[in-house]
Amino acid sequence: QKEVEQDPGPLSVPEGAIVSLNCTYSNSAFQYFMWYRQYSRKGPELLMYTYSSGNKEDGRFTAQVDKSSKYISLFIRDSQPSDSATYLCAMSATRQGAQKLVFGQGTRLTINP
Amino acid sequence: GAGVSQSPRYKVAKRGQDVALRCDPISGHVSLFWYQQALGQGPEFLTYFQNEAQLDKSGLPSDRFFAERPEGSVSTLKIQRTQQEDSAVYLCASSARTNQPQHFGDGTRLSIL
Numbered sequence: 001q002k003e004v005e006q007d008p009g010p011l012s013v014p015e016g017a018i019v020s021l022n023c024t025y026s027n028s029a030f031q032y033f034m035w036y037r038q039y040s041r042k043g044p045e046l047l048m049y050t051y052s053s054g055n056k057e058d059g060r061f062t063a064q065v066d067k068s069s070k071y072i073s074l075f076i077r078d079s080q081p082s083d084s085a086t087y088l089c090a091m092s093a094t095r096q097g098a099q100k101l102v103f104g105q106g107t108r109l110t111i112n113p
Numbered sequence: 114g115a116g117v118s119q120s121p122r123y124k125v126a127k128r129g130q131d132v133a134l135r136c137d138p139i140s141g142h143v144s145l146f147w148y149q150q151a152l153g154q155g156p157e158f159l160t161y162f163q164n165e166a167q168l169d170k171s172g173l174p175s176d177r178f179f180a181e182r183p184e185g186s187v188s189t190l191k192i193q194r195t196q197q198e199d200s201a202v203y204l205c206a207s208s209a210r211t212n213q214p215q216h217f218g219d220g221t222r223l224s225i226l
Binding site: 046102 | 117144146148155157158161169172216217219220222
């Protein structure tokens with residue numbers, strides 16, 4: 001079993017829909033949680049960065065972390081065709097020297113005009 | 114530069130050849146990471162530097178893989194006696210300091226024939 005599980009999709013929704021992406025994890029040491037967006041043949045681009053549990057909102061994007069359930073989510077409101085990409089969740093522990101990110105497999109998302 | 118720069122963007126090598134991949138992190142960033150991304154998968158950690166010190170190399174798949182960052186800035190990932198299973202995208206990321214967000218370059222796409 002992988003430390004971080006993410007449904008690879010693909011996920012296809014109409015423009016304007018609310019998109020929900022999620023990941024589960026098994027390592028209780030994870031404290032930092034991130035969402036990255038990756039376009040084809042590009043590097044991952046940081047969307048959201050949160051520490052511990054709670055919600056964080058940035059424009060059309062909302063990230064939620066539920067450490068009790070070991071579950072994180074990313075919501076995209078008013079989705080646009082330009083949001084079509086692969087979305088990667090990532091997480092890391094806080095111990096000095098444990099800075100590496102552990103990624104999910106990525107969910108391929110398509111927003112249809 | 115404004116972002117993480119990696120070169121070359123594409124590299125084709127014959128099995129058994131040695132290759133060297135370069136990463137220029139964001140200026141002033143202390144931490145530097147290398148990841149390997151297979152097709153359709155999330156990135157997987159290879160190694161981590163804080164300044165010139167290599168603090169974690171637990172993800173390097175074999176002793177054919179070697180990374181260095183001699184002056185605490187530019188880093189090189191070297192793969193000796195390449196094999197077909199080394200074909201992947203190699204991503205470099207940097208962060209300002211410990212537990213700060215990691216920012217990625219666009220990667221080097223390595224193909225071993």
